[in-house]
Amino acid sequence: MKRFVIILMVATSSILGGCTGYPRLLNFPVDAGGRSLNSRSAELDPQITSTYIVFVSDRNGSQDVYLFDAQKRQLIALPGLNSLDEIASHPSISEDGRYLVFGSSRQGKSNIYLYDRQTEQKRNLTENLAAEVRNPTINADGTEIAFEVAKDGQWDIMIYDISGNPIR
Numbered sequence: 001m002k003r004f005v006i007i008l009m010v011a012t013s014s015i016l017g018g019c020t021g022y023p024r025l026l027n028f029p030v031d032a033g034g035r036s037l038n039s040r041s042a043e044l045d046p047q048i049t050s051t052y053i054v055f056v057s058d059r060n061g062s063q064d065v066y067l068f069d070a071q072k073r074q075l076i077a078l079p080g081l082n083s084l085d086e087i088a089s090h091p092s093i094s095e096d097g098r099y100l101v102f103g104s105s106r107q108g109k110s111n112i113y114l115y116d117r118q119t120e121q122k123r124n125l126t127e128n129l130a131a132e133v134r135n136p137t138i139n140a141d142g143t144e145i146a147f148e149v150a151k152d153g154q155w156d157i158m159i160y161d162i163s164g165n166p167i168r
Contacts (some may be wrong), residue, residue, distance in 0.1 A: 045090050054093040054100060063087045065102050079120045090135050094142030099162070101125075101136040101145050112136045112147050114162070125164040
């Protein structure tokens with residue numbers, strides 16, 4: 001039986017208690033039912049806060065975003081987040097775990113989505129942006145989202161506020 005683990009490069013984190021140095025191996029058990037951090041599927045693009053690990057996995061047959069509470073050692077339900085016709089990538093989470101951002105591709109069009117765990121609402125931040133977008137990240141307090149945008153033949157960085165408005 002194969003065992004898969006996620007390796008994260010982190011400087012400090014309360015998830016890891018008194019561990020020091022890095023890289024750190026978070027050796028959570030594999031759950032064949034896909035209810036744990038590790039599974040027999042590909043776990044991609046992990047991001048970490050002091051409490052949460054957000055990542056993409058194909059454990060249910062589509063590339064979806066998952067959120068793991070490392071203190072409680074369990075996956076957190078994300079109602080309304082994942083969609084069968086989207087390919088999710090590069091998730092990021094605010095420090096308090098309220099907001100998640102991620103890239104998504106649907107029918108050849110890339111977009112950046114914001115998910116609010118409190119309201120369980122997903123919002124497309126870039127639906128009116130005529131460009132390819134990728135690699136979003138959200139700041140720790142959940143007020144700004146940065147991502148790459150391809151316009152005029154080059155990749156640039158855009159920053160949006162939490163409402164989806166560009167910051168100039």
